[in-house]
Amino acid sequence: MTNETLVLSIRWLHIVSGFAAFFIAPIPLLTAKGGKTHRRWGKIYFWTMAVVALTAIILAVYRPVYFLALIAVFSYYFAFRGYRVLSRKRPAEGQGPKAIDWVAALIALSGSLALIALGIVRPSPTWIALGPVAVVFGVLGTLLAAGDIWQFLHPPADKNFWWYTHMGGMIGSYIAAVSAFSVVNFHFLPTAVRWLWPTAIGVPGIFIWINRYRKRFSSPTLAAGVGGIK
Numbered sequence: 001m002t003n004e005t006l007v008l009s010i011r012w013l014h015i016v017s018g019f020a021a022f023f024i025a026p027i028p029l030l031t032a033k034g035g036k037t038h039r040r041w042g043k044i045y046f047w048t049m050a051v052v053a054l055t056a057i058i059l060a061v062y063r064p065v066y067f068l069a070l071i072a073v074f075s076y077y078f079a080f081r082g083y084r085v086l087s088r089k090r091p092a093e094g095q096g097p098k099a100i101d102w103v104a105a106l107i108a109l110s111g112s113l114a115l116i117a118l119g120i121v122r123p124s125p126t127w128i129a130l131g132p133v134a135v136v137f138g139v140l141g142t143l144l145a146a147g148d149i150w151q152f153l154h155p156p157a158d159k160n161f162w163w164y165t166h167m168g169g170m171i172g173s174y175i176a177a178v179s180a181f182s183v184v185n186f187h188f189l190p191t192a193v194r195w196l197w198p199t200a201i202g203v204p205g206i207f208i209w210i211n212r213y214r215k216r217f218s219s220p221t222l223a224a225g226v227g228g229i230k
Helices: 003-024 026-030 036-062 066-087 099-121 125-153 161-185 191-217 220-228
Strands: none
Touching: 003 026, 003 036, 003 161, 026 036, 026 161, 036 066, 036 161, 066 099, 066 125, 066 161, 099 125, 125 161, 125 191, 161 191
16 A cells, blocks of 8 residues: 555544544533433543544644644543543542553643644744634633643542533534634635634533533532533
8 A cells, every 4th residue: 555545544533533533522512411312422432532633733734734633632622531531429538530641641732732832933834824713722721721731730620510510611612623624615704713612602601501500509409410421
């Protein structure tokens, strides 16, 4: 198999996985949280996004287009943190961060800082065209990864913290999937808009959704039951 054939195969794997993730994500988002359907399709979505990220990094390094490699790291970290927090529901009982959580957070932090720096310096035509996009995503990624590291060091007092992190991470990863779909298909939009409109809509949506659940969990009955949701 030649290099070009291998690259083409990886590209098709990336495309198929990306489309699959785009259409799978609504299933766990819209089904009962903690139910079999939610957990089954949530895992499928997570691992599909892992394939998307890995193939994107391989293709970006091969070309090379390092902007896309850093974006892949930034995007996948949302799904990673949303999935991994399920193993850290009770930090007071020893369910703290593992080495893989630290490594992922530090990689995400480093990649996000690189996005900011390169988005400001703009060392090539790609960075000149996408500098604002890089800075926006870099700032978001830095806040996210730094916040997770702070959380590793200072376990939250709110016992439902994992729920909010899980929701924010998984919905954030789907925003990344929608962004990729927009970039590929919505050529009638200006470049920066194609990249950023899902974030402009989705991030406030995450905060609204999480705030909604915070209010629901303030009920003693719901607060007592949420710990059993997986």
